[in-house]
Amino acid sequence: MSDQLKFIVEKLNKEPFKKNYSLITFDSLEPMQLLQVLNDILAEIDPKHSVDIREEMPDQTAKRMLNILGILKYKPPGNTGDMSVFRQGLVIGSKPVIHPLLYWLLQRTSELKKRAYLSRFLVRLEIPEEFLQEDVIETYNQYEELMENFKVIHKECEQLKSSGFSTAEIRRDISAMEEEKDQLIKRVERLKKRVETVQNHQRMLEIARQLRVEKEREESLAQQKQEQKNQLFHAEQRLQRAQNQLKNIRHTAADAKPEGLLKRLEEEMKFNSYMVSEKLPKELDSKRQTLHFLQKVVSEPAMNHDDLTEVEDKIQEVNMQINQLIENRMRNDPMDDKLSLFRQQAAIIARKKETKADELQEAKEEIANLEREISQKSSQAQDIDGSEILRGDEFKHYVSKLRFKTTxxxxxxxxxxxxxxxxxxxxxxxxxxxxxxxxxxxxxxxxxxxxxxLGYSDTQEELERVSALKSEVDEMKGKTLDDMSEMVKKLNSKIADKKSALAPVIKELRPLRQRCQELTQEHDENKTQYDGCAAGLESNRSKLEQDVRALREECSQAESQYHYINLMKTSVETQIQRAADEMKAYVSPDSQERRKAIREQYSRHILEQENLGKTLKEKQKLVKESHAPNMKQVKMWKDIEKLMDCKKLCFQKQQNQTSIGQVIQGGGEDLLIL
Incomplete structure (x- = not known):
C-alpha cells in the first residue's frame, strides 16, 4: 500500500497536475478533496469532466464518474468487488475505494486518453425499438457505416503514426524519386534513339515485352507452386495428426468392453442430469437473485445520512428478530422433531454431492486442458522435427536403438x-x-x-636460410616482371579500344552537357517556384488547421454547455419532484405520511430545540442565583486550605527542632563516654 501511495504522489506532483503533495498531506486529504483529485485526473483523460464537484450533486457526480469508469473498463479489486460497496465508497470518497482507482488511472493515462477519445465516436446510441422507423433506420445505418469508416481510418492513422515516417523524409524521398524518374526518362529517350537506328526495332520491342510478360507469369506460377506445396505440406500434417488421433482412439477402444462403456455412459448421464436438474438451476437462481438485488441497488437514488441510519435500524431490528427465533427454536426439545436428524444427514449428503460434482467438473476441465496441451505439444514437436510421438512398440524400438547408441x-x-x-x-x-x-x-x-x-653454427644456419629466401625472391621477381609486361600490353590494348569506342559518345556528350546545364538552370528556377508555392500552401494549411482547432474547441464548449444544461435540468426536475413529494406528504390525511414530510420533521426539531432552550435558561437562572453564595463558600474553602498549609509548616518546623536537639544530646553523651 505504501508503494501505491508513493506512486500516486509522484505522479500527482509531476506534469500536468503539479499538486505538491507529500505522503502525509495526501493521506490526510478529506473525502471531498480526494474526490476532487479523482475528478482532476478524469478531466485530464477526458476534458469534458473538468468541473468542480462542490457545485454538483453527489448522485450526479457518482453517475458521471461511474459512466466514464465503465467506458474505461475499470474493474474494482477483490476487496471492493461488490458494485454496491464500490458505488457507496465512490459517493462518500472512501480511501480504500479511491486509492486503487487513482493508482490504476495514473498507471495508464495515455492509454485511457485514447480510449476516452474513441468512446466519443464508438459508443453506440441505444435507441428503443418503437422509434426505429424507416427514416430513423436509414440514419442509424448511416451512423453505423460512419462508425465503421472511423474505425478503419483510425487504424490507418495509428499505423502511419507508428511507421516512423516524417514529412521531411517523405519530401526527401519524393525529390529523390523525381530525380530518379528524370534520369530514367532521359535514359529511355537515349535508348529509344539508339534503337531507332536498328532494323525491325518494333518487332524486337514486342518480343522483349512478351518475354517480360512470360517471365512475370513464370514468377507468379512459381509462387503459386510454392503456396500449393505449403498447403500440401499442411494438409499432410493434418492428415497425419488425424491418423494419430484415430490410432489412439482405436487403441483405447480395443481394450474396452460393452459393459464398461455402458457403465461409463450411465455415470456420465447421471452426472449430466444432476448438473442440469439440480446444480445449474440453483446457481442460475442465485445469479438471478444477485442480479435483481444489484439492479434494485442501482435503480435506487443516492442515500443520505438519514437513509443510512434508517437502514441500519432496520438491520438491527431484523437481527433481533432472527436471534429471538433462534432462541425460541433452541428452547424447544430437539427430540420432538424426529426428522431433524434425517434433514441434517440429507443436507450433509447434498453438500458432499455438490463438492464431489465440483471436483468432478474441475477434473474433467483439467483432463480437457491436459489433452489440449498434449495435442499442442505433439503438433509443436511435429512442426520442429517432423517426427511423430512414439507409442507402444515404436517406443520400445526407439529405446533399444538409444541403448545401442549409448554403448x-x-x-x-x-x-x-x-x-x-x-x-x-x-x-x-x-x-x-x-x-x-x-x-x-x-x-x-x-x-x-x-x-x-663462437656463433659458427648459428651463422651457418642463418646463411642457409638467407640463401634460400634470396633464391625464392629472385624467382618471384622474374615471374612478376613477366606478368607486369603482359598486363601493360593488355591495358594498352584495352585503352585503345575504349578510346575508339568512346570517341563518338564524347561527340554526342558535348551538346548534351550544354543541354544539361540549361536544364539544371530551368530546374533551379522551377524548384524556387515550387518552394514558394509549397510555402504558401503550408501557411494556408496551418491557417486551416487553426480554424479547425478553433471550431472543435467551440464544438466541445457547446457540448459541455449542452451537458451542463441537461444536468441542471435534471437537478431542477429532481428538486421539483422532491417539492411535489413534500407537498403531497404534507397535504395527505395519513399521519404517517405527514410525519415523513420535511416540514413536520423540522417543526419537531424546532420544538425540541425550544424546549431544550427553556431548560437551559432555567439552569442559567439557578446558576446566577446561587453564584454569590457559592463564590463565598469557595473563598472560605480557600482560607481553610491556607490555614491547613500553615499548620502543616509549623508542625514540620517543630519536628525538625526536636530531631536536632536529640542529635546534639546524643553527641554530648558520646563525648562524655570518650
Whole structure:
C-alpha cells in the first residue's frame, strides 16, 4: 500500500497536475478533496469532466464518474468487488475505494486518453425499438457505416503514426524519386534513339515485352507452386495428426468392453442430469437473485445520512428478530422433531454431492486442458522435427536403438580418453626432446667458444636460410616482371579500344552537357517556384488547421454547455419532484405520511430545540442565583486550605527542632563516654 501511495504522489506532483503533495498531506486529504483529485485526473483523460464537484450533486457526480469508469473498463479489486460497496465508497470518497482507482488511472493515462477519445465516436446510441422507423433506420445505418469508416481510418492513422515516417523524409524521398524518374526518362529517350537506328526495332520491342510478360507469369506460377506445396505440406500434417488421433482412439477402444462403456455412459448421464436438474438451476437462481438485488441497488437514488441510519435500524431490528427465533427454536426439545436428524444427514449428503460434482467438473476441465496441451505439444514437436510421438512398440524400438547408441558413445568416449592419455605422453616426450636439444646446443656453444669460433653454427644456419629466401625472391621477381609486361600490353590494348569506342559518345556528350546545364538552370528556377508555392500552401494549411482547432474547441464548449444544461435540468426536475413529494406528504390525511414530510420533521426539531432552550435558561437562572453564595463558600474553602498549609509548616518546623536537639544530646553523651 505504501508503494501505491508513493506512486500516486509522484505522479500527482509531476506534469500536468503539479499538486505538491507529500505522503502525509495526501493521506490526510478529506473525502471531498480526494474526490476532487479523482475528478482532476478524469478531466485530464477526458476534458469534458473538468468541473468542480462542490457545485454538483453527489448522485450526479457518482453517475458521471461511474459512466466514464465503465467506458474505461475499470474493474474494482477483490476487496471492493461488490458494485454496491464500490458505488457507496465512490459517493462518500472512501480511501480504500479511491486509492486503487487513482493508482490504476495514473498507471495508464495515455492509454485511457485514447480510449476516452474513441468512446466519443464508438459508443453506440441505444435507441428503443418503437422509434426505429424507416427514416430513423436509414440514419442509424448511416451512423453505423460512419462508425465503421472511423474505425478503419483510425487504424490507418495509428499505423502511419507508428511507421516512423516524417514529412521531411517523405519530401526527401519524393525529390529523390523525381530525380530518379528524370534520369530514367532521359535514359529511355537515349535508348529509344539508339534503337531507332536498328532494323525491325518494333518487332524486337514486342518480343522483349512478351518475354517480360512470360517471365512475370513464370514468377507468379512459381509462387503459386510454392503456396500449393505449403498447403500440401499442411494438409499432410493434418492428415497425419488425424491418423494419430484415430490410432489412439482405436487403441483405447480395443481394450474396452460393452459393459464398461455402458457403465461409463450411465455415470456420465447421471452426472449430466444432476448438473442440469439440480446444480445449474440453483446457481442460475442465485445469479438471478444477485442480479435483481444489484439492479434494485442501482435503480435506487443516492442515500443520505438519514437513509443510512434508517437502514441500519432496520438491520438491527431484523437481527433481533432472527436471534429471538433462534432462541425460541433452541428452547424447544430437539427430540420432538424426529426428522431433524434425517434433514441434517440429507443436507450433509447434498453438500458432499455438490463438492464431489465440483471436483468432478474441475477434473474433467483439467483432463480437457491436459489433452489440449498434449495435442499442442505433439503438433509443436511435429512442426520442429517432423517426427511423430512414439507409442507402444515404436517406443520400445526407439529405446533399444538409444541403448545401442549409448554403448557406442561409451566406447568412443573410452577411445577418446585413451587418445588424450597418449597425447599427454607425446607432449611429455616433446618437452624431453626439447630439453635435450637445448643441452646439446649449450654444449656446442661451449665447444665453439673453446675453439674460438663462437656463433659458427648459428651463422651457418642463418646463411642457409638467407640463401634460400634470396633464391625464392629472385624467382618471384622474374615471374612478376613477366606478368607486369603482359598486363601493360593488355591495358594498352584495352585503352585503345575504349578510346575508339568512346570517341563518338564524347561527340554526342558535348551538346548534351550544354543541354544539361540549361536544364539544371530551368530546374533551379522551377524548384524556387515550387518552394514558394509549397510555402504558401503550408501557411494556408496551418491557417486551416487553426480554424479547425478553433471550431472543435467551440464544438466541445457547446457540448459541455449542452451537458451542463441537461444536468441542471435534471437537478431542477429532481428538486421539483422532491417539492411535489413534500407537498403531497404534507397535504395527505395519513399521519404517517405527514410525519415523513420535511416540514413536520423540522417543526419537531424546532420544538425540541425550544424546549431544550427553556431548560437551559432555567439552569442559567439557578446558576446566577446561587453564584454569590457559592463564590463565598469557595473563598472560605480557600482560607481553610491556607490555614491547613500553615499548620502543616509549623508542625514540620517543630519536628525538625526536636530531631536536632536529640542529635546534639546524643553527641554530648558520646563525648562524655570518650
Amino acid at each position: 557406442q558413445y561409451k566406447k568412443k568416449r573410452q577411445e577418446l580418453s585413451e587418445l588424450t592419455v597418449e597425447y599427454g605422453i607425446l607432449q611429455r616426450t616433446e618437452e624431453i626432446l626439447k630439453q635435450q636439444h637445448d643441452n646439446t646446443q649449450q654444449q656446442l656453444q661451449i665447444i665453439e667458444q673453446k675453439k674460438g669460433i
